Amino acid sequence: xxEAHFQTFEEPESGVxxxxxxxxxxxxxxxxxxxxxxxxxxxxxxxxxxxxxEERLAWLTGFTGSAGLAIVxxxxxxxxxxxxxxxxxxxxxxxxxxxxxxLVEPPPEHWLTRHLGAGDRLGFDPWLHTSAxxxxxxxxxxxxxxxxxxxxxxxxxxxxxxxxxxxxxxxxIHGAQYSGEIEAEKLKRIRLExxxxxxxxLVLSDxxxxxxxxxxxxxxxxxxxxxxSYALVPKDGRPVVFIDHRKLSNSTHDHLEQSADVEEPAAxxxxxxxxxRRGASIALDSATAADALSRLIAGAGGKPVRGNDxxxxxxxxxxxxxxxxxxxxxxxxxxALTRFLAWVDREAPSGKLTxxxxxxxxxxxxxxxxxxxxxxxxxxSGTGPNGAIVHYRVTRKSNRRIEPGDLLLIDSGAQYEDxxxxxxxxxxxxxxxxxxxxxxxxVLRGHIAIARAIFPDGxxxxxxxxxxxxxxxxxxxxxxxxxxxxVGSYLSVHEGPARxxxxxxxxxxxxxxxSNEPGYYKTDAYGIRIENLELVIGTDIKGAEKPVNAFETxxxxxxxxxxxxxxxxxxxxxxxxxxxxARVNRTVRPQLDDDATKLWLDDATAELKA
Numbered sequence: 001x002x003e004a005h006f007q008t009f010e011e012p013e014s015g016v017x018x019x020x021x022x023x024x025x026x027x028x029x030x031x032x033x034x035x036x037x038x039x040x041x042x043x044x045x046x047x048x049x050x051x052x053x054e055e056r057l058a059w060l061t062g063f064t065g066s067a068g069l070a071i072v073x074x075x076x077x078x079x080x081x082x083x084x085x086x087x088x089x090x091x092x093x094x095x096x097x098x099x100x101x102x103l104v105e106p107p108p109e110h111w112l113t114r115h116l117g118a119g120d121r122l123g124f125d126p127w128l129h130t131s132a133x134x135x136x137x138x139x140x141x142x143x144x145x146x147x148x149x150x151x152x153x154x155x156x157x158x159x160x161x162x163x164x165x166x167x168x169x170x171x172x173i174h175g176a177q178y179s180g181e182i183e184a185e186k187l188k189r190i191r192l193e194x195x196x197x198x199x200x201x202l203v204l205s206d207x208x209x210x211x212x213x214x215x216x217x218x219x220x221x222x223x224x225x226x227x228x229s230y231a232l233v234p235k236d237g238r239p240v241v242f243i244d245h246r247k248l249s250n251s252t253h254d255h256l257e258q259s260a261d262v263e264e265p266a267a268x269x270x271x272x273x274x275x276x277r278r279g280a281s282i283a284l285d286s287a288t289a290a291d292a293l294s295r296l297i298a299g300a301g302g303k304p305v306r307g308n309d310x311x312x313x314x315x316x317x318x319x320x321x322x323x324x325x326x327x328x329x330x331x332x333x334x335x336a337l338t339r340f341l342a343w344v345d346r347e348a349p350s351g352k353l354t355x356x357x358x359x360x361x362x363x364x365x366x367x368x369x370x371x372x373x374x375x376x377x378x379x380x381s382g383t384g385p386n387g388a389i390v391h392y393r394v395t396r397k398s399n400r401r402i403e404p405g406d407l408l409l410i411d412s413g414a415q416y417e418d419x420x421x422x423x424x425x426x427x428x429x430x431x432x433x434x435x436x437x438x439x440x441x442x443v444l445r446g447h448i449a450i451a452r453a454i455f456p457d458g459x460x461x462x463x464x465x466x467x468x469x470x471x472x473x474x475x476x477x478x479x480x481x482x483x484x485x486x487v488g489s490y491l492s493v494h495e496g497p498a499r500x501x502x503x504x505x506x507x508x509x510x511x512x513x514x515s516n517e518p519g520y521y522k523t524d525a526y527g528i529r530i531e532n533l534e535l536v537i538g539t540d541i542k543g544a545e546k547p548v549n550a551f552e553t554x555x556x557x558x559x560x561x562x563x564x565x566x567x568x569x570x571x572x573x574x575x576x577x578x579x580x581x582a583r584v585n586r587t588v589r590p591q592l593d594d595d596a597t598k599l600w601l602d603d604a605t606a607e608l609k610a
Contacts, residue, residue: 004365006223006375009356011395018062022097023501024159025060025072027220035120035146037155038137041066042128045207045228046288047219049377052164056156062092065391069108070098076115080108080120083480084390087523091398109140126150126292131284131306134291141436148211150295156397168244169219171227171252175183176491178417180321181214183259186213186314187239193310194235196241202310204231205289208491210430211312214241217490224492225415230268231260232275267444271297275283276302285309287496312497315488317511322419322489322553323535326513326554329371329419330533334556334584335591336365336414337423339559342406348429353402355381355394358410365395366414376413376420376493379414383408383429387527390481390519404430407526407563413493421514422493423555424531428562439520440528442471446518447574450483450500450551451580454539458546461504461514468500468518477520484515485531500562512536530559542569556584574610581605 003070029037032589039061043054046428048066058064060072071078078099081089094554101111116122116473122141126134138148157163175181190213194202204210210229211217229243239347256262263271273296275282281303284293290513294304311323318326339588345578347353359379366372382392383402387409390397402408414437422438446468461484468483485494498506500514508514517531532555539550566574585605592598 007359007378009359009394009396009399018060018094021060021159022077024074025156026074028155029072029074029123030503032123032151032155033121034123034149034151034155035116036149037123038129039070039072039156040128040133041068043228044127045205045446047207047221047224047226048492049224050224051167051221051228056154056160056439056576057482059160060156061098062094063089064092064393065089067103067578069103071108071112073115077469078108078111080111086250087389088307088391088393095470099529107136109136112137113143115146116141116146116265116577120144121149122146122438123149123151123155125154127290128154129291130286130289130399131291131294131304132286132364136551144250150291152425166244167170167220169227170249171216171218171243173252173255173307174211174215174217174227174417174490177319178321178325180319183214186215187233187259187510188234189314191235193431194233194283194313196569197283197305197307197310198281199235199283201232201234201275202283203234203285203289203293204309204311204313205285205293206287206309208488208495209285209315210243210307211316211491213311214259216252216256217332220247223374227371230265232268232271238509240267240271240274265476272296272302273300276300279303281305283307285312287312295425299482306438306496313509315491316486316495316498317509318489318513320482321509321512325418326420326489326535329414329416330373330421330554330556331587331591332416333366333421333423334588335412336362336369338370338423338588339365339594341425341604342597345426348402348408349404351401351403353401354399355383356396356399357384357413358402359394360410362410365559367418371416372414372416373417373490375417376415376422378412380409380424382527383411384526388425388521388523388525389527390521392405402429406430407432407436407525407528408480409529411529411531414536415490417490420487420490421555422487422531422533423474423527423557424517424519425557425559425560426528426530426563427477430564436477436528437563437565438568439522440560441478441565441568442475442477443520443528443530444559444564444577445471445569445573446483447516447549448530448576449515450518450552451534451553452543452572452576454548454550455508457549458507459508459549461498461500462502464500464508465502465504468516472518472520479517479519479521483487483518487513487515489513507548508536510536510538513554516551516553531555555578556587558584558601560606561604561606567609569610571610575607578607
């Protein structure tokens, strides 16, 4: 009935192949006189989604999560993952060959200091680590009396005989009808930031920044329309974009040349060397610039100046065109979501549907809009115990039937040219338990607390994060992920620098779009998450002594009323929920062409009474 287009469900490699790879890597390290090697889940630009040719961590260990690190020593080896991936890593990684350790508390450096000895030589690829990461590794080595060695040529690439070729996705122009600002205006704003930094030039090491600045999009990585590239923006003179010319048509080449010189990626190092030899100070993004770039600049006599990429904040604050495009994208997405939710309610009680069926159906409903470019990340479709795996990715092997009594957690998003979406709904299949309803309602109350938040200009995501957790904390429970992340405009679904989390230090500005996604996960039982995207807007408060902000909810999809214990909601929370559902119905119903789905929507958004 449905055909999957963007997502595959193959099981990661495991077993004998991985054992042989670990042995081959150790042989290569011995040949290079290295005691060990660090394998980050990263490409040269620290992208979340990386090309197949950059999936070194998955190739070596079997772990396919979007964040992680491995360290291979002569006798020991460990995979480091954060709280989102603990359960997943346990299922994917061979525990006989690898220890599984936390990525954050304590960090991998603690493991290193315990396992390295005096005289040991730990290798790392300076193109795959930031300078800050390299410094932490160097400090850990020094503490153990060992040496950190920057390798010339990655040893994994030497033993990965069937490594895919680098991607050559075609580059497209992201027109002003979507971007809302021409390149010349963006470059003017960037140069103001360069002037504030007091440097001679800025390296754009983040391909998202290049794409945003020069109004281009690409197809080099999954789910994000990213053209892998670099740019160099001097304080005076023409910028240079470094990109493989095979990706460019005549029209995209001409588009870029209107505002920049266009060079091959191999020209980046000579250009930086030339600038550095003149003693130039060159700004680098501490979050995405490879340590190799700092080494190159310093080695040629220049001054690498590490800090926050100013483009990151400029890009995060959407303009009127981008905001209106995102609103339209969410309205379009809402129709697909409503059709999907109605379909699940109709089909799931039979017990015949599987997690993969749900992924394929939702993607097909989105494709029916005629505007879908890609899913914005692999759809998380977890029923029963799989729902408790925060970043679960269904495979043909793990695929479960959706059965009465289950909760189905479905977290998905779409890439449309006018906007990027990300939404999670938890659906009761049959009758939920009282515990499920209690937990769901606590998550919902936290979600509503964020959605209704009013906060002064300058407030950070860390200051808001507690709002989402308070009702869970009252029951002695919590969730092990951030409450929200930034979202791009037909770019990355996970965009910095702002986020709602314990670590969210960037002030939230009007025009930013962030997710609001508290959850609760009961290991081996079920998972709950409710996610909408929120736009930061200004709001008027009588007597306010400083500018005040609030959120406008962009996502439009029913929240499962069967899972709500109305007696736990305050009057204000109930009013918010009923207003939200009325808005969903008002917006979506006229766009539906099927009477049965309209009736389903009427029921799903009907007013709840105390």
